[in-house]
Amino acid sequence: MDPIRKIFDNHDAFPFSFAYKNTKSSLSELPDHFHDWYEIVYVYRGSGTFFIDHTFYDMKQGDLFLIPGNTIHRATPDKDTPVTSTAIYFSPSLLQNPLLGDEFSYLHSFEQATALRSYQLSTRLAQAQHLDQSLESMHLELKHPRVGQRQAIFLQLLQLLLYIQREMGSETKSPQGDSLVGPVWMREILLYLDQHFCENIGLRSLAKQASVTPAHFSRVFKQFIGMNITTYIMTKRIIRAKQLLQESDASVRTIADLCGFESLPHFHAMFKRVLGVTPAAARKSFISS
Numbered sequence: 001m002d003p004i005r006k007i008f009d010n011h012d013a014f015p016f017s018f019a020y021k022n023t024k025s026s027l028s029e030l031p032d033h034f035h036d037w038y039e040i041v042y043v044y045r046g047s048g049t050f051f052i053d054h055t056f057y058d059m060k061q062g063d064l065f066l067i068p069g070n071t072i073h074r075a076t077p078d079k080d081t082p083v084t085s086t087a088i089y090f091s092p093s094l095l096q097n098p099l100l101g102d103e104f105s106y107l108h109s110f111e112q113a114t115a116l117r118s119y120q121l122s123t124r125l126a127q128a129q130h131l132d133q134s135l136e137s138m139h140l141e142l143k144h145p146r147v148g149q150r151q152a153i154f155l156q157l158l159q160l161l162l163y164i165q166r167e168m169g170s171e172t173k174s175p176q177g178d179s180l181v182g183p184v185w186m187r188e189i190l191l192y193l194d195q196h197f198c199e200n201i202g203l204r205s206l207a208k209q210a211s212v213t214p215a216h217f218s219r220v221f222k223q224f225i226g227m228n229i230t231t232y233i234m235t236k237r238i239i240r241a242k243q244l245l246q247e248s249d250a251s252v253r254t255i256a257d258l259c260g261f262e263s264l265p266h267f268h269a270m271f272k273r274v275l276g277v278t279p280a281a282a283r284k285s286f287i288s289s
Contacts, residue, residue: 045083
């Protein structure tokens with residue numbers, strides 16, 4: 001099954017969404033998915049596993065997860081102790097503010113998470129209490145609308161992002177995560193794929209590297225990741241291609257080559273299948289926005 005692209009309305013005047021203290025079972029969670037918006041997840045109680053990018057993390061009380069846009073992820077709550085969490089979603093366009101003579105970005109914590117390939121932060125008691133109060137304040141503001149509601153939510157979001165950067169930047173967990181989900185060879189393969197997904201690799205070569213049969217590799221990978229190895233590699237390539245379309249002036253053909261697509265028609269077909277638009281249309285939307 002292909003990963004789901006969760007769609008938010010980027011044309012909304014206030015590109016922000018908030019899900020407060022939801023308790024979800026594994027059946028109510030989305031399968032592997034990604035979206036343009038950035039996401040913050042704070043865990044109040046329960047346990048489970050969070051697969052983000054290429055790493056499994058244990059979910060537990062007090063954990064904070066920062067998920068940059070266009071990052072494959074999937075939460076799997078424990079059957080007996082489902083996770084209760086709050087999730088914040090927002091478009092980075094919401095934070096486009098004029099320079100104030102200060103080298104600061106509200107997205108710095110997300111940028112750091114991407115650079116370190118580590119998306120989990122631990123909280124001490126005082127930090128957990130602060131986050132709880134901040135999220136409750138957002139919830140009450142949304143629950144009881146008053147004049148200036150959006151401005152209030154916007155300011156609270158900025159304060160939250162500033163707090164995370166100032167007070168919790170050193171709490172980042174190891175890029176390897178702390179979950180023992182899956183065999184060691186699969187965790188090693190995920191790390192390898194994160195660096196080599198644009199190269200000419202496939203099931204047989206990866207299975208050989210993992211010292212298992214292709215059939216066993218395929219079965220175990222699908223069991224834990226939720227998609228087959230071909231779809232996983234293709235999705236990571238398309239996400240990378242999207243980033244290059246947005247951040248560079250390289251031609252579509254060049255980007256297709258850089259991302260491991262030998263055929264331009266195949267690249268066009270896969271890009272539209274995953275993102276719903278052609279590469280040219282995607283680049284045009286980036287320019288217009």
